[in-house]
Amino acid sequence: MIKTLLFDFGDVFLNLDKAATFRELNKLGLNDFSSEMIQQNQLYEMGKISSEEFVNFYTNKIPKSSSEDLVKAWNSILLDLPKHRLEFLQQLKEEKKYELILLSNTNDLHISWIKENIIDFAEFKACFDAFYLSHEINFRKPNVDIYEFVLEKHQLRPKEVLFVDDTQENTETAKNLGIHTWNIDPKSEDIVHLFSIKSKLF
Structure with a gap:
């Protein structure tokens, strides 16, 4: 589960x-x-x-x-945060069925831009129980230590975790630790369809 x-x-x-x-x-x-x-x-x-x-x-x-x-x-890599994804996340938070954690490879310049230009960023961040940015915790994906850091800090059992990332190298490392993964394709898939695409896990 x-x-x-x-x-x-x-x-x-x-x-x-x-x-x-x-x-x-x-x-x-x-x-x-x-x-x-x-x-x-x-x-x-x-x-x-x-x-x-x-x-x-x-x-x-x-x-x-x-x-x-x-x-x-x-x-210039940074575009927008679609409203329907924020609403999906807010619904997850409201339902309180799952612990919600963000784990992102990023940097100070990108986050500064996001804070200034993405008007829903504060609402987005507030949805998570924990919010880990690589430049703040000094780990980065796909190195195994970043996943071990999250697992240990939250006392998580890998088989009870689903990790969603668009980079296969990142999901492969997580999979090797026993974590369930979804290597999402942003061109054809959307996070809001999580529960239909990964229905066998829920």
Whole structure:
């Protein structure tokens, strides 16, 4: 029996344009993400470097860009939070059948943009019993330690948890720990259909 619903944020609730960041950085003069850049991105997601350090790193790599250009390009991935998904989540909270936890790989620049531009963000966050952002807890998916952190902190039994994420690498790690998973396809599936798509678990 599922007792806890563990949700990703981007492309589960919040719509993303995942190609946008590179597309906009490319306009500024970036031709490809180097291994060093990928490492910096991951460190930033884990809160290991500050936003200032992160932006400075990229301005050094793309000399003709400004800090403002880079922040705008970095945040271009973020789109909107559809009302029907918020209403679905609010209904779950009201019913109180499940513990609701958010577990998201994100960073300070993205969350700052979301707080300023997504008018329902406070209502969204209020629906969860726990709200974990990678840069605040210093773990990131798909590393196993982020799942162990949540399981241990909430004394969860993996077989009683359903984890929903749009990245297969993330759901595979969770599955290996015995957690039920739904690797949602944001192009053809919607979180509001959770109970019909995963009906065998409920």
